[in-house]
Amino acid sequence: MMAYWLFKSEPDVFSFDDLIAKGDKGEQWDGVRNYQARNNMRAMKLGDRGLFYHSNIGKEVVGICEVVALAHPDSTADDPKWECVDIKAVARVVRPVTLDDAKVEPRLSNMVLVNNSRLSVQPVADDEWDVVLELAGGTRAL
């Protein structure tokens, strides 16, 4: 049974377009040094889907990604306790869903994005996922 997540990235460091450029192999989601975020990645299964969110610039969900490798040690960390999954880009959203959109949508009032803006890898509830995609007007192929 598929779970949903949200991956946050500063687009001037690593954007959704950068992930698209990595192709089907995707890219390891390295650099996470937060236990909650790491634990979320440990809980991910192959095929789980995620919202790709641009923080700071845009502050919006711009695309959908998929987990293509289970959690493994982060090659950029000196300590093997830091793990990460690999993700690849799957689709763009038709219309980006901004943080403001999420804040004013009552059905998203419990969303982690709205309530804990600092967590960089977050779980997304099934119904929240549906609402976000509805606000996005669906997805389109890459």
Add this chain to the structure above:
DNA sequence: GCCAACGTTGGC
């Protein structure tokens, strides 16, 4: 660029 919120570190 500021600062609030949060997480981590380290002294006690």
Add this chain to the structure above:
DNA sequence: GCCAACGTTGGC
């Protein structure tokens, strides 16, 4: 094991 100090994130 508490908590003050510090560092980082990310919205504004």
